[in-house]
Amino acid sequence: MSETSTLTVLRSEKDIDKAWLEELLKQRLKSNIEVISWTSSTPATKSGFLSEMCFVHVTFKSPDHPVEKRSLAVKFAPSDKNILEFMKNGNLARKEIDFYKFVLTDDFQLFCKKSGLKNPVPDVYWANMEEDLVTLVMHDLRTDGFRVDTPPEGNSLEQIKLTVKSIAVIHACGVATIKKHGREYLDVPSGDFLDDYVKVGLEREIEMFNGTRTAESLRALNSMRDLVIKTRYPLFETLIHGDLWTGNVMFSGDDTSAIIIDWQFASVDNPVCDILSLLLMSAEPVVYEQYLNDVLEAYWESLTEALRKNKVSLNNTFQEFVDCVEQMWIYGFMFITASLNDLLENNMITVQRTKHVIKFLEEKNIFSKFLQLHGKEIA
Template sequence: MDSDLKPLSLIEDISHHWVEKMLSQKFGNPVTLHSWKYESPETPEGFMSEIVFLKVVYSGSDKEKVQLSLVVKVLPRELERRKVIALGGLDKREIAFYKFVNTQEFKDMCSKNGIKLQVPEVYYASYFNGEITIVMQDLNIDKYKSGIVKEGNNLAQTKVAVQAIAQLHAAGLAYIEKHGEAGSLADLAEEFKFTCFDEYFIRNLNTLAEMYEGTPLAKSMKSLIPYTKDILDMRKRYPLLRTVVHGDYWAGQLMYSEDGSNVMMIDWQHCNVDNPSSDILSMLFMSSHPSVLEEHLEEVIQSYWESLSRNAEKFGVSLDITYDQLRKNVDDLMLFGFMMVGISIPEFLGGGSLTPERLLGYVNFLERKSIVSKYVEMMEKERHV
């Protein structure tokens, strides 16, 4: 997807010439652009990007007019947001992901084994001189809808989500088995640094302590503050497999089909090569109803495992772990999952992606399982050895 067509700095930079050239490069043949316009979404996009819906009418060599609806995604215009994104390398990672999955070798590998990854079709993805632009299919046209449910996603929605990401994990394992973490995967294999995450997590643990003041939960939340950096590094402490992971896997990055049986995965700014358990736990703590954690955790992990095993078999990849090892790894990384929602509390609560009741449900889950106290006790022993 590299080209001499430069990415846009702002949405207002979209032009007739840019759109026509972008479509010509996508289809490999000159097209004639008859009309185009863009519309902003009803609700503003999040911290990481600005998007618009682009409606075009074009024709190719057969002169037949075709209508097309696309999504155009650029960096947010606020300089402070751009600085945070650049500091974490988030501006390049999504481009690197789409370039990786759209290499001919990777596409052939998936096609040969009957795999169609649940990611949108990309028309253009490029990074240049601190700017990015991604143009992809408009999933709304196929009646896909956002997966955010502020009260929490149910069991069926959670299982569909973990089954989808398991397919990507299996594909990543197949590529790494053949090529290692080099070639088209090299940019994603660079270590992902949680820029500002520690700062956000500490701030929000203090917020939780204030919310639960006068209860044992307040003390529990404060007890994690000295160990936030250790929680950030939990995936190194408890390794499992290394494959391509989403890195920020929650309902806000999912579009569900009308009947709820399928999802498309979007927003790959945090994509990297790491432990796949992190994606399972992100989904559970950032999106699922607490009852899914409390009552159906085994079922969710089993659903993920079945999808991972089935897709790995299609690729001819032998998994070097057992279900029991996966199950234990998820337990070991519980606080990593909690951290993922913990760093986003003000944004989630303020943006209607999370209710205080659901957040309390996650904290109560940790308390009932003694996850916080056992972890703090372990870390204190280590520091005094």
């Protein structure tokens, strides 16, 4: 996934200039480019916790093209030193840049084209980093009517199914790539940084259920956070998003397409991790309470169809996938718990929906089974 480029990695929006844009477009369009004009703007509010961002609107011409306009979304390393340190500890910039370099490969492009879902991720122009600098240039999906939709009460069944169909194609491509190149080709090591976030989330959940048996179960889980974070069950390994919820998804205006963004947590892991984080962090409760099988069938159909069209085999069955989902609800709980403080503070989840998730898991005996498995009883 290495590349040769004369483009330089930029520190911020202020470093963008005409020559840099001409080189970027020259590499992309394989033609000499003359930039006629360009403007840049920053989001009205800070849209990403981890990155600085700007939008560039450029007008240009070339011998092979009449006058054209393009809108680009450009991401840089965070200016906040604490966030930058967090990213370095988790290896997060490297994960995202390596993912988008993979997106630029012929293997990825051809796999998605054959699968019938050409754009499960943003169209990327260029991605690179050096030391503490990061530059990632993508097509600005907003110009095509795409938007992020994170209603506090949760996303609809239709939006969740769209998202799992898109992530299934990435998972399928991960399976094919690991078969062809080996696990190491895709795997960027992660840092250990979830514990503090899980602790804070558990404390808020305990407060919500103060005085109940549920609070006692949550306290017991708090003393076993390391096990909760690391619990997995075998299915198959592939390239996963690692932070899949609808804050990292852009939906088309007519809700017929979902494009998955923000790949800082990409890793090789069990694909069920993505399914469960999406369901518990983003879905309306009715989705996983009444329509779980519909969601899982939509995912499995998209996964197996993408593999079949690319002539890649998978030994697992749908029932094994369903069984693994049932075994790994504790992972979904861990993930929403780690994210809970930010979700609540930014009004992306309600206390009521949070309680609904906890009650759903408790009714499935997820907490009691986990505690019993690890020798912990609640009085």
